[in-house]
Amino acid sequence: MKVTLNWIKEFLDNYNQNTISPGDIANMLTMSGTEVKKIENTGSKYENIIIGKIVDFTKHPSADKLSLCKVDTGTRIASIVCGAKNFKKGDIVVTALPGAVVNGMTIKENKIRGQISEGMMCSEMELGLSSDSEGIMILDNSFRVGESFSKLAGLDDVVFELEVTPNRPDCLGVIGIAREISALTGIEFKIPEYDLDKRLNIDSNFIIEIEDYNLCPRYTAKIFENITNIQTPLWMRNRLLMCDIRSISLIVDLTNYIMLETGQPLHAFDKDLLHSNKIVVRRAKEGEKIKLIDDSMRILDNDILVIADEKKAVAIAGIMGGKDTEINPDTKNILLEAANFNGPSIMRTSKKIGLRSEASNRFEKKIDPLLTLYAVGRFEDVLNKITGYGIKGCIYDNYKKTERKRNIVLRTDRVVQILGKDIDKNTISRIFTGLKIENRIRDKEIDTIVPSWRYEDLEREIDLIEEIARIYGYDKFDSIPTTVTGRRGKYTGYQKVVREIRQSLCDTGLSEVINYSFYSNDTIKKFKLDLEKEYSDNVEIINPINENFRYLRTTLLPSLLKNVRENINHNIKDIGIFEISKIFKKRSDEDNDILPLEINKIGIILTGKRVQKSWNEEERDTDFYDLKGILEFIYDKYYSNSILKIEESDYKFFHPRINGSIRINGKKMGIIGKIHPLLVMEAEINQDVYYMELNLDDFVNNIRKGKKYKPITSFPAIDIDLAIVVDEEIKNDDIVNEIKKCGSSLLKNVRLFDIYRGPQIEKNKKSMAYSLNFREDSRTLKDIEVEIIVKRILENLGKKFNAKIRE
Amino acid sequence: MDDKEKIDDINKLIDSELINFTRELDNVKSLSELESIKTKYTGKKSFLTVTLRNIGSLPGQLRPIIGNKSNAARKKIEADILKKEQILKGVEYEKKLREENIDLSLPGRGIKAGKKNIISSVIEEIEEIFIGMGFEIAEGPEVETDYYNFEALNTPADHPARSLHDTFFVSDRVLLRTHTSPVQIRYMEKNKPPIFIIVPGKVYRRDYDVTHTPMFTQIEGLVVDKGINFGNLKWTIETFAYEIFGKKRKVRFRPHYFPFTEPSAEVDVSCNICGGKGCRSCSGSGWLEILGAGMVDPNLYKFVGYDPEEVSGFAFGMGIERICMLKYGIDDLRLFFENDLRFIDQF
Known part of the structure; x- marks a missing residue:
């Protein structure tokens, strides 16, 4: 919201700019909760622009379309070349003298087609006042020649851009801001007062019917007849302009002006276009239609409140008026509406129809119903000053009065408890008085009555404490250390391991990405996730931004593959990235929990070269075992005496054979494989991509606790190398398990160190070479003992796998 | 001889x-x-x-x-x-x-270091600061009920503050949390004071343009105990701000409004670019907003069965991306979720 300093000053008695500068005001407002986002000195834009008078003009000797004007600038007669046609001798014009900046250009004395021009006469557009570029701006005779234009046009002002918090509807107007400044500075707040009560409902020529006072507690209206339709005075147009409101016509401008001033939205109907001498505030009929001022057609329903005449809806209450009854150049008689509507209802409607307005923004925040009458009085006053309409006639007011006074007791002890500072009772009382909160000090308490315009926001003692704190000044409270006795900050075991794993993964060369939790139905289909039990049951967002944000992820795979593609597009082809994020799965109905399952997962994706060509290394493409190595790296860190197994699986997004489930101690904890080449190709990636996803919650929660020291033995070990020839299909895991089974407790370790396929052995066979490490912790092992065990191992491998020892 | x-x-x-x-x-x-x-x-x-x-x-x-x-x-x-x-x-x-000569200037055999995401790094940095002040880390679900996300935080259905949170819905009562604050309620339901927690996590708002992403990251803080006051809030936030932005920065508390704290504050640090004089980065004010905070509204205690006369507390919340932007001079929010390795590997 924007307000101007001169406007505010109208409601402050004896404000002196020399004692309190606009900067001071901005700072005080900011530091009391109404943040000033921007201060703009509008006057400075109009330096060296003055009021001039065209005393004479002739045609330019060498240009048909130009005129040579003699302009009285107050101190001398200037020669100015002008291209406009709309002026005559004696016209009062806006003259930019050398040094002025117009439309971003500095005006200089120069020659135009051989004639000296000592300035420029400006159009409204050039002055930034409207989009009117037709001819120069002609002013009436009340503007004194030689004076600064900005001063006379009301542009010598300071504009404050404010952020009013939603709890302060009373600050959504100039008067409210003036009241705040008064409370902060002690400058007396003064507004014009109108005695309107005796003119309320003195005739019944016009009827206001309210269907539901909950939705519309008050509707105040006044008829103005035979309006003089003159142009809005320049100062008012400019004031509206400074507050970002376009001038339309005197009546519409006045409704906006009074709204910006009082915070009470007003609407003016062309009374002759209403079909009755009656306004009904009612719920819309289902399917009822209305064309609004913004030319949009709206189809309404029963939840929407409308203003109607006897025939049809003429406005959506609190949001926008209808096109059919709007003020137009022929309007003679108007009906002015100042109503109070139910905030939540306006908010719902505004959301539903997707339309917010200056009015709805104010109503939403629950404005004071006492304002309607004042706004009508103020409108009448200003209108009278401009057109001489007079102060007269009936004010129609339908108001179901509700209590607007509230007593709150403030305990001074409670102030200390919350704020940590003992603020003197008299100081508190002074703050309250400044805020127009009636108060009376008792022993350890202060009785208060809050004013009507703060009725919604000051309900409880704590609300008063906040008022004390913000007016007293947050900067005046000391910082007080909290004590740490009896507690210790720490990560939980889970949190610690997750953070360690993140670091470990970085140490293996992976970088961490963070993706949105969403994906599209297309993605689900493309990755065939709906066909996998583990990855279906997507949680659906009912109001997504667009289809790409329709579902919550059940796997991190699609996002990571997208990251790969986008980085390849940036010519980064060798990629190792991971993400630690939650995935979401709908629960089955019998789970009796409306919230979905949330599981922390780690997704890791690898592609491109794992080893770059270097002066001392050969380059190497990423393969499955690089990814498995990363898995083993984190597995080894947390799992000892455990079994890690990759079980062949058939996930549809993986290569049919390079496709596994990760099991640790038999528990399934994730998946690992090569992404299906067709999926990769579809993503326009021309290299193999490997993916692994680990259930982080399961992985961390199943780590066995309680490691124990085993004494280090000094007895020597015996290493035996063993090479066997087996069929291609035989799996390493099975061989190792068999070796371990027969190896007795003396076999401490089995390590595969070579696989050979080639001319020295049969086709479709491979030679697997293992190094076996034997040791007895309590004595030196004899060769013969080991030989017996090895013999037994070989026999069993022979029986089980038809393995032959490789000579 | x-x-x-x-x-x-x-x-x-x-x-x-x-x-x-x-x-x-x-x-x-x-x-x-x-x-x-x-x-x-x-x-x-x-x-x-x-x-x-x-x-x-x-x-x-x-x-x-x-x-x-x-x-x-x-x-x-x-x-x-x-x-x-x-x-x-x-x-x-x-x-x-x-005579055994090698070229020491030849590059070593590569061990490539991956990079933690800047968001994770800054979260961990903030966690460490608060752990040092005796805080623990709490977490909560990202898909929440209307009750925890709004209602128990003093923001009933028709509250004007709801219009500031454009929300993603899963159903009438279930939504993507718009802030980490629901964890305040969940944690208080399960624990008794003293409570000293911070809550990092993802949050979601239905907003997508140059300055908004539909998902972003927050850290929430909650302290509830006997005798906790506004001065304690100031001390905690100042200590944090000096740690993360440096001791030379000034910190100021400005009154603000949040439905679940009262009194409420927005906290600014002095602009590091102009030193507080006012420049383009701070839109002339000399200050950069870093977080929102306030004394826990006594109404919240009623939702979790605490006696508001007996305990008091404060809460605060900040956007991690914003902290990252201020700390590292990042000028485009969207960079955080584009996952361009040319960005990620810089930190």
């Missing part, structure tokens, strides 16, 4: 032999030179060897005197040669090592 003269004569010869030896040894530069000196002074034809060999031809009373003298000289020579040999060997080994 009497015996004495003879002895003197031989002694002189031995002495001069030693002097010659010492002089020559000093000039030896290599093991091969040393070898020839060794032959010259201890070889079969050397003076001392010859003297000792011919000792039998001397009169009996002279033999021990000459013998001892010669042996002593020979031992000294042998010892000196050995010493010299060791020195020369060391020098020559060193010379040989010096």
